[in-house]
Amino acid sequence: xxxxxxxxxxxxxxxxxxxxxxxxxxxxxxxxxxxxxxxxxxxxxxxxxxxxxxxxxxxxxxxxxxxxxxxxxxxxxxxxxxxxxxxxxxxxxxxxxxxxxxxxxxxxxxxxxxxx
Amino acid sequence: xxxxxxxxxxxxxxxxxxxxxxxxxxxxxxxxxxxxxxxxxxxxxxxxxxxxxxxxxxxxxxxxxxxxxxxxxxxxxxxxxxxxxxxxxxxxxxxxxxxxxxxxxxxxxxxxxxx
Numbered sequence: 001x002x003x004x005x006x007x008x009x010x011x012x013x014x015x016x017x018x019x020x021x022x023x024x025x026x027x028x029x030x031x032x033x034x035x036x037x038x039x040x041x042x043x044x045x046x047x048x049x050x051x052x053x054x055x056x057x058x059x060x061x062x063x064x065x066x067x068x069x070x071x072x073x074x075x076x077x078x079x080x081x082x083x084x085x086x087x088x089x090x091x092x093x094x095x096x097x098x099x100x101x102x103x104x105x106x107x108x109x110x111x112x113x114x115x116x
Numbered sequence: 117x118x119x120x121x122x123x124x125x126x127x128x129x130x131x132x133x134x135x136x137x138x139x140x141x142x143x144x145x146x147x148x149x150x151x152x153x154x155x156x157x158x159x160x161x162x163x164x165x166x167x168x169x170x171x172x173x174x175x176x177x178x179x180x181x182x183x184x185x186x187x188x189x190x191x192x193x194x195x196x197x198x199x200x201x202x203x204x205x206x207x208x209x210x211x212x213x214x215x216x217x218x219x220x221x222x223x224x225x226x227x228x229x230x231x
Contacts, residue, residue: 036219043206043224046220049219087158106151106160108157108158109158
């Protein structure tokens with residue numbers, strides 16, 4: 001399973017755009033890139049997933065370059081409620097090409113603090 | 117639609133005691149997982165199941181057992197609790213799809229303290 005590297009912590013201010021970059025140099029052909037958000041005392045929450053190029057939903061955008069060795073989660077106009085830990089994961093989906101069982105491995109994540 | 121429900125939410129055990137954590141999902145998901153999370157760390161996979169009647173080991177399986185007798189339930193057992201098992205335990209599930217993973221749905225966690 002591909003290992004990911006992301007900054008331990010980041011600080012931002014309300015209304016700013018936040019970009020969190022994740023490095024995954026050993027990503028496999030079958031791997032998707034997924035981001036989760038975790039608030040204190042809660043389980044992680046799925047934010048966004050992508051395979052290549054750009055994916056956007058109502059919460060965030062995910063930018064993936066052609067070589068797929070990194071990805072960037074972009075949070076537009078953050079608010080205080082976006083203060084959380086953000087995890088970047090790579091892994092094969094269930095029933096994927098390699099028959100993987102999607103044993104996603106979580107790293108330490110990026111602790112984002114949004115200030116007034 | 118409750119999603120993933122974990123019981124109990126909190127528990128204090130004495131060293132050597134046993135207990136079972138229950139995870140129930142009502143989304144008809146094929147895959148279920150147990151993770152533990154220690155302070156300041158990410159989640160570590162304990163065991164997982166790809167379907168009713170099947171289980172497999174994750175990263176840190178020692179000291180834990182699991183069972184998936186029904187598709188909607190995934191049980192995590194501690195036969196003889198140790199202080200090193202003090203942690204927050206999260207259950208998750210997701211559905212079997214094609215290539216894509218539509219994301220895990222996590223429960224709210226069980227905070228276990230072993231004294």
